[in-house]
Amino acid sequence: MNIHQPPRRRLGRLRLVLAPTPSRMLLIGLVLVLLFAVTAIIGGLATSASVNAGREMVTSAARMSANAQALYRSLAEADAAATGRFLAPPDSGQRGELDGRYQRALSEVRRLLGESAGYVGADPDRSASLARIANQLPVYVDLIEKAQGLASEPRTEPKRALLGAAYLRQASGYLRDILLRAAERLWGEETARLREARRGGQLALAGSIGITLATLGALWWSQRWLRNRTRRRISPGLALATAAMIGTVGWLAVSWRHWPQADERLSVAGEQLDEHWELIRIQRGALQARADDNLRLGGNSNQFSMAEMQERFRESAGCAGTDEPDLASMTRLINAWCTAQTNDIHERELVGEHALAVTAALPQGSVATAFEAYDAELTRKIDERGDVIYRELAHTPSSPDSMGSVVLVLCLIATVGVAVGVWTRVREYQ
Incomplete structure (x- = not known):
């Protein structure tokens, strides 16, 4: 017994169903309608991608990324203070x-959170990212208040x-980790x-134009097939559908005429983002180094040797x-900062001059002054x-x-045209 017989039988039945010309006409009409539906869907997705690559969305993201870095710096400033x-x-x-300084840094964090909330609109993902920071900030503030309350008296008991x-160490750890x-x-x-x-815009451009041209090509082939099979002139319905698809191609060309300029600007912005990230990485490292120094002076880094x-x-x-040439x-x-830290904190700690090391790290101290000059220049370059x-x-x-x-x-008009045109040809053929 031939094990391939059942599939062959099914294929044979399908051929019998599609053998009559009217059945093939209806199948062509169905395929064209599906192509119109896909064209309309991709057109909608392309609109969303184009909006995301347009001025309003990308400038909103640019503001949000700047605010995110400002949030990072203000949180680090609050912890240092x-x-x-x-x-x-x-x-x-x-x-x-x-x-x-501590209160000003916290006020700046809250201001940035409020300002950023205005940029996210109804986007749930972006709102959730902001909510994480807003919800976790009170936990950090509470730990700091407990630490300061225990050390607020002029003569605090050792315990x-x-x-x-311990509260201060926990607060700093929470700030870093969360x-x-x-x-x-x-x-x-x-x-x-x-x-x-930019990547989404490129894909949307290729997809929307590509599927529309493919649909237009399928319409042209369908008209030729129907004319050869029925020996009749071009169907008015299919001609209407073809005109609608030509109109779609023209409309997409007009809608995407901005893309060369947008693509160029997004490309330049991407290159600038790489340089921006390098500056941000350096500043975050500097803020981390200062925080480590402060914890060291507070006796909260005993797990590491001085060396x-x-x-670190x-x-x-x-x-x-x-x-980097720009840096x-x-x-x-x-x-200047590294030398001051080595001379006035590290070496003084080695010889037991803890009070002088603390003085150097506090405002107006040599290390703090050198860091502030460096941080101000970094911040200026990041902002630029x-x-x-x-x-x-x-x-x-x-x-x-x-x-x-x-x-x-236009796709709905094309669908109506194909439905009328194909059904007319089916009736005429019968």
Whole structure:
């Protein structure tokens, strides 16, 4: 017995069904209608991709990525001020200044969260990223308040001081592991949107034009087949469908005429993003190095030897310098900060001069002053690069919002034309 007989029988039945010309006409009409549906769907998706690659969306993402980095820096500033206040001698007068810095940094975090909420609109993913930071911030603030409350008295008992240091260590760990990582993710998500906008636009352009041309080609072939089979002139219905598809091609060409300029601007912005990230990476390392130094002075890094802590500092701070030409101007500032930290913190800690090391790390101290000069220059360069990116994206054109709607209407007209044209030919043939 031939095991391939059942499939052959099924194939034979299918051929019998499709053998009559009317059946083939109906099949052609069905395929064309499916092609119109796919064209309309891809047209709608292309509209969404074009909007994402257009001025409004990409400038929103640019603002959000800038705010995400500002959030990161403000959170790090708040933690540095809180740690510095814990280190400052009660009678030095520096606690008031550091309290002010801490409150200003927290106010800036809250302001940035509120401003960013206006950019995300109804996007649930972006709203969730902001909500993570907003919901976790009170936990950090509560830990800092407990640490400061235990060390607020001029003469704090050793037990209270140790407990305060434990709360401070927990707060700093929470900030690093939760809040700063949430800010990093937010920045990464927004820059990914900027990079994906160009790729999505390219795919949408190719897909929308490609499927429309393929549908137009299928219409042309169908008309030739029907004319040869029925020996009749061109069907008015199919002619209407063809005109609708030609109109679709023309409308898409008009809608995508902005793309060469948009693609160029998105490409330039992508290159600028790479340079922007390099600056951000350096600043995050510097903020990490300062935070490690403060924890070291507070006695919260006992798991590392002094040599290990110094090596960690120099690696995070980038004391070895950089080969980037645009950053060569900061070499002097990096060297000044690293030298001050080595001389006035590390070496003083080695010889037991802890109080002098703390003084150098606090505001107006040699290390703090050198860091602030370096950080200010880094922030200026980051802001400049961000402004360049924003200017490129602010002039990015976009396609009409009605692109998908017009494609849908034209595809519906084409569907009606095919239905009328094919059914007319079937009736005439019979």
